[in-house]
Amino acid sequence: MYVCICHGVTEKDIQQAVKQGADSIDALRAKTGATSGCGSCLDVALDVLDANRSPTLPDFLQIIPQRESIPA
Ligand code: FES
Numbered sequence: 001m002y003v004c005i006c007h008g009v010t011e012k013d014i015q016q017a018v019k020q021g022a023d024s025i026d027a028l029r030a031k032t033g034a035t036s037g038c039g040s041c042l043d044v045a046l047d048v049l050d051a052n053r054s055p056t057l058p059d060f061l062q063i064i065p066q067r068e069s070i071p072a
Contacts, residue, residue, distance in 0.1 A: 003044050006037030011048050018052040025049065 001011045009032045014022075017031040025042070028049055029035050035042045 003048055004032070004034035004037070004041040006041070007033035009034040009041075009045075014045065014048045015052050018049065022049070023053050 003009050003011055003014060013032050014028060014034065017028055020031065022028045022031050025035060025046060028045060034045045
């Protein structure tokens with residue numbers, strides 16, 4: 001499935017980037033280019049990123065969204 005049409009980035013590309021160490025949207029953007037065009041793929045890219053990276057918090061805290069895009 002294509003996640004980012006602007007840069008032709010697929011879900012598998014994101015999974016591969018995560019395996020290679022991309023653990024944030026900035027790292028994913030640097031490795032794949034996803035989200036660096038029109039930006040409309042940001043939510044889906046974050047969902048795929050979150051689904052594929054190793055959890056760093058206990059399970060009971062995983063319900064809290066970890067999105068770098070939420071403004072301060
Ligand atoms: S669809 Fe990803 S930047 Fe446009």
